[in-house]
Amino acid sequence: MTCSVGFFNSVPIAVLFVTVGLGYLIGKLKVGPIQLGGVCGTLIVALLIGQTGCQMRGDLKEVAFALFIFAMGYSGGPQFFANLNRSSLRYIVLPVIEAVLVLTIVLAAVPLFGLDAGTAAGLAAGAATESAVVGTAAEALKHLGLPDAEVQRMEANIATAYTLTYLVGLISIVFFTSQIAPALLRINLREASKALEEKLGVASGDGDETNLPTLPRLVGRAHVVKDAGGMSVADVETQLGGRTVISRILRNGEAVDATPEDTLNTGDIVVVLGLRRFALRAGSVVGPEIQLPEAHADDLQLSELAVIVNKKTINGHTIGELAKRPSARRARGVFVQSIVRSGHVLPLTPSTVVQYGDLVTLVGAEPELSQAGAALGNELRRSGVTDLVFLAFGILAGLMVGSLSARMWGIPVSLGSGGGALVSGLVCGWINAKRPAVGHMPAHAVQLLKDLGLAVFVACVGLSAGPEAISLIREHGAVLPLIGLLVSLGPACLSLWIGHKILKIEGPLLVGAIAGQHVSTPAISAILGASGSSVPLLGYTVTYAIANVLLPVLGPIIVSLAYHLS
Numbered sequence: 202m203t204c205s206v207g208f209f210n211s212v213p214i215a216v217l218f219v220t221v222g223l224g225y226l227i228g229k230l231k232v233g234p235i236q237l238g239g240v241c242g243t244l245i246v247a248l249l250i251g252q253t254g255c256q257m258r259g260d261l262k263e264v265a266f267a268l269f270i271f272a273m274g275y276s277g278g279p280q281f282f283a284n285l286n287r288s289s290l291r292y293i294v295l296p297v298i299e300a301v302l303v304l305t306i307v308l309a310a311v312p313l314f315g316l317d318a319g320t321a322a323g324l325a326a327g328a329a330t331e332s333a334v335v336g337t338a339a340e341a342l343k344h345l346g347l348p349d350a351e352v353q354r355m356e357a358n359i360a361t362a363y364t365l366t367y368l369v370g371l372i373s374i375v376f377f378t379s380q381i382a383p384a385l386l387r388i389n390l391r392e393a394s395k396a397l398e399e400k401l402g403v404a405s406g407d408g409d410e411t412n413l414p415t416l417p418r419l420v421g422r423a424h425v426v427k428d429a430g431g432m433s434v435a436d437v438e439t440q441l442g443g444r445t446v447i448s449r450i451l452r453n454g455e456a457v458d459a460t461p462e463d464t465l466n467t468g469d470i471v472v473v474l475g476l477r478r479f480a481l482r483a484g485s486v487v488g489p490e491i492q493l494p495e496a497h498a499d500d501l502q503l504s505e506l507a508v509i510v511n512k513k514t515i516n517g518h519t520i521g522e523l524a525k526r527p528s529a530r531r532a533r534g535v536f537v538q539s540i541v542r543s544g545h546v547l548p549l550t551p552s553t554v555v556q557y558g559d560l561v562t563l564v565g566a567e568p569e570l571s572q573a574g575a576a577l578g579n580e581l582r583r584s585g586v587t588d589l590v591f592l593a594f595g596i597l598a599g600l601m602v603g604s605l606s607a608r609m610w611g612i613p614v615s616l617g618s619g620g621g622a623l624v625s626g627l628v629c630g631w632i633n634a635k636r637p638a639v640g641h642m643p644a645h646a647v648q649l650l651k652d653l654g655l656a657v658f659v660a661c662v663g664l665s666a667g668p669e670a671i672s673l674i675r676e677h678g679a680v681l682p683l684i685g686l687l688v689s690l691g692p693a694c695l696s697l698w699i700g701h702k703i704l705k706i707e708g709p710l711l712v713g714a715i716a717g718q719h720v721s722t723p724a725i726s727a728i729l730g731a732s733g734s735s736v737p738l739l740g741y742t743v744t745y746a747i748a749n750v751l752l753p754v755l756g757p758i759i760v761s762l763a764y765h766l767s
Contacts, residue, residue, distance in 0.1 A: 216255045220247045220660040235375060236723055240332045241367045243656055244360055247663020252671075255664055262661035263618070266336040269654025270619050270753070271596045272647045273333060274626020279558020279634035280543055280746035281627055286517055288554070289743050291704040292714055295696045296748035299718040302692040303329050304755055310684050311766045318342065319355030320673065321763040322756055323362025324681055328370040328688035329752055331720050335363055336658055337619035337756030344606075344617065344757075345764055357666030360659070361673045366685030373689045374719045378712045379727035382697055386708045394709040394734035401550035401736065402521070419536055419564045420477045421503050423470055427488030430467035434459050437471075440486045445475025448534030448566065451494070459533070470494075474503070474534045474566070503564050505538065507581035508574045510559040511634050515577055521551030532573040535565030542742045545725075548735040558634045579637045591629065591640035599625030617757045627750065693719065706740065713737030717744030720752065 224243025230236070284293065307325045310316055316324070322338030325331075339359055342352045383390040429437050434447050438461070447459045451470035465471065470491065473483045484490055510516065515523065520537065523529060540547045541560040547553055555561070560581065563573055574580060603621025616624065633640045693715050700711045709732055716724035717740065728737045 216250060216664070217657065217660055220250055220664065221656045224660070225656065233727075235372055237368070238371075238723075239652070240655060240659055241364065244364050244659050244663045247660045248360065248364060248666055251664045251666050262658045263340070265654045265657035265661070266340065266619060267596050267600070267622050267654075268650045269658060270333060270336060271592070271599060271622045271626040271629075272642075272650035272654065273749070273753075274623045274628075275595075275630035275633070275642060276644075276647050276651070277543070277746055277749050278627040278630025280556060280742065281750055282631050283516055283556035283558065284743050284746050288517065291700075291706060292740065292743040293747055294704060295700060295714050296718040296744045296751050298696050298699065299329070299692040299748055300751040300755060302695060303688055303752070304759065306684070306688050306691055307759055308762055308766060311763045314677065314680055314684070315767070316677065316763065317355055317358060317767050318345070318760045318764040319358035320362045320677065320681070321767075322759045323359035323364075324366055324685060325688065325755060325759055326359070327363040327366030328685035329719065330367060330370045330374065330689075331748075331752040332363075332655060332659070333619075333623075333749075333753040334756040334759075335359055335662065336655070337617060337623075337753045338760050339662060339756075340619045341617045341757035341760040345760070353665060356662055358673050360662045360666045362677075362681055365674070365678065365681045366688075369682045369685040370689040370719075371721070371723060373686055374693060374716070374721050375724045375727045377690060377693050378716045378719075378721075378724045379731045382693075382712045382715065383708065383731075385697060386701060386711070388708045390709065390712070390728070390732045391734070393707075394732040394736050397707055397709050397736050398548070398550070398734055401548075401552045419475065419503060419538070420480050421472060421474045421566065422480055422483060422490055423472055423493040424483050424487040424490050426465045426467055426469040426471060428485070429465050429487045432465055433461065434463045434465065435461035437465065437486060441473070441475070441482050442479040445473060445479040445483070446533050447471045448474050448569075472534075475536070503566060504570055506563045506565075506570050506574045508561045508563060508577045509579055509581055509634065509637065510555055510557055510561060511578040511637065512576065515555055516557045518555060519551060520549065520553050520555065523555065524551070528576055532565075532569050532576070535563055535569050535573040538562040538564045543745055545738050545742060546735065547738055547742070550736075553739065557631070582637060582641055582643075584641065585643050585646070587642050587646045588640050592642065595625050595629040595640070596622055599623070616754065620754055620757055623750065623753055689719070709734065709737045710740035712740075714740035714744045717741040717746075718748045720745055720748050 221243055224246040225239035226242070227246065228237045228239035228242030303325050307321050310324070311321050319338070319342065322334060326334035326338065339356050342355050345352075347355075379390070383393075438446055449456050449472040450459045450463060450465070452466065459471070470493070471487060472493070473480050473487070537549055539562045540549065540553065540555065542556065542558070561577055563570060565573065599622035600618050601621065602624055603616045603618040605616070629640055633642070696715050696718060697711065700706045700714065701708075706714065712728055713725060716728055716737075725737065725741045729735060
């Protein structure tokens with residue numbers, strides 16, 4: 202690294218941390234649902250500091266990007282492969298539309314506006330708000346056989362074009378999905394989401410309980426049977442609201458597991474487990490609440506168990522389907538507290554699909570809780586140790602895959618090191634989901650590799666861009682944001698039409714899916730706020746998992762094709 206500014210001249214690496222720190226500080230600025238983000242903030246700061254002559258040299262940025270892209274594949278691998286099935290087919294169409302149309306528009310702009318390969322790739326990365334394309338494209342430039350100075354110029358153009366178009370792509374997709382798309386579909390997003398909740402089986406009022414953090418959502422209570430004598434367990438549970446179960450019956454000092462067919466006798470003591478607002482009805486339906494005898498107190502102790510889904514018999518099935526299995530009868534009194542996928546908490550409905558890699562939190566009493574967890578997958582490992590052997594050889598395998606090349610219409614195309622590491626990360630993440638004992642990487646460690654790896658990479662690229670950024674702004678500054686707007690909204694509009702007219706995707710799910718094909722977290726946040734519902738996440742997570750792989754692969758393809766077109 203070289204720098205000629207005061208303190209940074211003697212400690213040049215310090216400028217890297219200044220760039221990343223200031224960049225992420227600026228990235229925290231938020232106006233409504235619009236947030237610049239740490240990556241774009243870092244690039245802006247890096248381009249500004251780069252004007253002073255501070256530059257990053259060496260292989261640091263390649264190492265940082267390899268760690269980032271592998272970690273991104275590792276975290277997304279289970280969901281990516283889980284979504285490659287017939288039931289997700291209509292959603293998979295949307296990210297394919299995104300990738301094809303982004304590629305088509307960008308390549309059409311190359312000869313029309315005289316864009317070079319670096320500018321074209323940066324345009325695609327910024328307008329599609331997929332930062333990983335910056336890395337895969339920059340790495341692909343090295344395989345064009347160009348002089349180092351020309352490669353550096355194109356790298357600078359990637360960073361500058363990304364910065365010029367990112368905000369356009371971000372703002373346009375946020376407002377399109379949350380405001381414009383519902384208007385074009387002629388729906389009120391909030392009302393349509395509530396109607397879809399009822400159709401999918403989300404019980405009204407469930408959301409209210411999340412607004413009462415001081416009250417437990419799930420509770421256990423003991424009642425003496427007084428008013429329910431002669432009634433079956435199933436009848437009592439129906440009167441309680443169907444979201445509560447009687448898990449134990451204490452009769453003559455003996456405790457037995459309750460089944461729906463059992464008949465309650467006056468004087469029996471029953472253990473009621475379930476959602477708090479339903480369980481409170483037991484006092485009027487069953488009889489007075491009492492303190493459970495000390496010998497059976499454990500029946501009221503509810504525990505939490507976090508499980509990573511990895512069972513083939515579970516993957517791809519809905520909660521409703523799983524609830525009808527014979528094994529569900531043995532798990533009476535065990536409740537699904539939450540399902541987290543790609544960092545988002547999914548709505549719990551009978552139609553919610555459970556997939557490989559989902560983090561499912563169960564609540565219930567033992568031993569049923571452990572048995573239910575084992576049927577889903579493996580308990581979440583709390584170990585903070587990363588399997589560095591697995592990490593190193595996983596990245597090495599990716600680099601080897603990336604070195605392979607093929608010819609497309611006579612043009613040599615390669616995934617490059619970045620694309621290869623992404624593919625390897627996907628496979629390694631899937632292996633870990635299937636075999637948790639192999640290649641363990643804690644979630645926080647993976648997130649750190651993703652955040653820090655990409656931050657260091659874009660800082661290096663931005664600093665190295667230096668004065669080259671000014672020349673690109675002078676040449677194409679006014680044109681790039683306009684093309685970026687077309688790259689952002691073109692695929693979104695086509696996906697909206699095809700999704701509504703041909704694929705028949707419900708409105709709230711469709712706008713969520715379009716946010717996912719654009720891998721836009723701000724967009725889905727705006728949709729959730731506008732809808733007042735988490736239902737759009739069911740569409741978002743599918744397209745997000747696919748697009749998170751397809752879009753980075755566009756980097757080397759755009760570089761190769763744009764270079765031969767320019």
